[in-house]
Amino acid sequence: MRAAGAMSADAAATVLAPVLDDLRALCDFGPITGELAELPDVDLLVTGWGCPPITQDALARLPSLRAIVHTAGSVRGFVTDACWDRGIAVSSAASANALPVAEYTVAMILLTGKRVLERARSYRSVKQVDHYAIPPTVGNYGATIGILSASTIGRRVIELLRPYDFHVLMHDPFVTEVDGAESVGLTELFRRSDVVSVHTPLLPETRGLVSGELLGLLRDDAVLINTARGAVLDQDALVAEAGRIRAVLDVTDPEVLPADHPLWRSENVLITPHLAGSQGNEWGRLANHAVAEVRRWVNGEQFATPVPAGRRERIA
Template sequence: MLRVVMAATPSFREMVFAPADWGRIEALADLRVLDDPRDAVSLVEALPEADVLITSWGAVPMTADVLAHAPRLRLIAHSASSVKHFVTDAVFDRGIRITQVGQAMARPVAEVALAFTLTMLHRIHRYDHAMHAGATWTDAIAAPPQHGITGSRIGVVGASRTGAEYIAMAVALGAEVVVYDPYLTDERAASFGVRRVELDELLRTSRAVVLHAPTLPETREMIGRRELALMPDGASLVNTARSWLIDSDALLDELRSGRIDAALDVFDEEPLPVDSPLRGLPNVLLTPHRAAGTVEGYLEMGELVADELERYAAGDALRFEVTAEALARMG
């Protein structure tokens, strides 16, 4: 049997691992569970006998010093999304393989991004804010023109896992989708039924701009004051990715002008302060970084971990393996 260490809080384990998937892991493994994923001391004590480490939110950075205590370790299976915050070069230097289950979050986040897009196009957020604020019927109706998604040009920045899920749904609903992504090939774009364009063209011509780009040095504030000014009057910006991608001060200025609308699930400061000026704007839809928070999505993460462990134990190819090259392009 594999010797497996899992570092995850009891609440995380209950949320992510259904009894059937927990049973699948126990059938494969001599399992040791650590309740505090941030406890480096306990992790180092458990690692010497571990073949596999299952990590979760708050994982201890896998530095050379930590891995020096893990002579048997051959696989790290991350039961959440990005591994970038704890995987170091030392992991790859030692030949340890990495797998993660971010795919389980792609669909829920894409669904929220699509819901945001439809809300922006139909101005539902403006009507809702006005009605809750006690506006008269006539005043509540006063909003920019509404549009349907069929025939609207939607600009997607980033054909990531989540971006690909979003694109499939938007295309299925009849949107004309254009994509900016330096890594997207013409062949893959054609398979999506979309067209590749440069960022400026996307911004100038899209009724809604939807961000799915990774957090990389080159994407820092890629949507700045100049880029926002390219968006047409009445256009909307949707961000369920990271606030890293946007110059937040420039966005606030544009939103205060009322020229564009926005739907935001991510912010520079989280929790979003109660006195944030974003909260008082009628052309902004806000949610508290919950785009990935579906019951089904969390349970799928546990299912995929169990799947990957079964593949590893059988000597089969891992479905969600992360290479050093792939990690360099991930957010």
């Protein structure tokens, strides 16, 4: 079987390079390029960050292409309708990439529950603490956690929250039941939750979904966590609410926010540089996932993590 890589040079060097020998042991693999016009006709593409859209014109130069194995999460940016229409089998590492995002989310839920960052700043300043003066809103016992969207990541967060003394709510218009969570309406999720964690894909109908109206339903000192896409949140509305509620934003719109954006100056808002997803040694999980999927394809097996054509309109 002939295969090649389609991704940026950086993605090739950091994600794929460590497993090249494994791929070459499975198939006739190479080259790796970010320019589809430079690819030879192959049976399978291993794609990654920086892969350009695989359009009808690109497919005309790849008449043998029958499968795509993606080394990252979303395939929306490059798997076009032409790929689905040809019946090309697509696999994504979204499930592998979901774990570090879910881990980050759980960490932030626990840290914000104890108000760790704020109390650490105060401790550094005053060098003393009165534990009996801590308000009853601080702590993680019995807190209500709202998960917005039962996506791959949202479900993983719900799974990781099971050992804790939380009550977990979930809202998803397409899913009515997830083990470990109480399914509720959208407004109820925001009204009842101490923490709302956003895991909604960015679709036309979800742009600005987390509106000022919903933010206004959160109790004082509640927390909003967004690891999905920045545009799912009405950031102007958050600016207005940032003195009343807290927020952890791993994604913004745009990335990076302008230097003079007011969210940078809010002590109630923590902005991290889109680090929740796979980074550093976590790229190894993505690469090994891709190798396993290539092995299945070479052996005539179905992908373990296929992306069905019927989900094309709802994938992130």
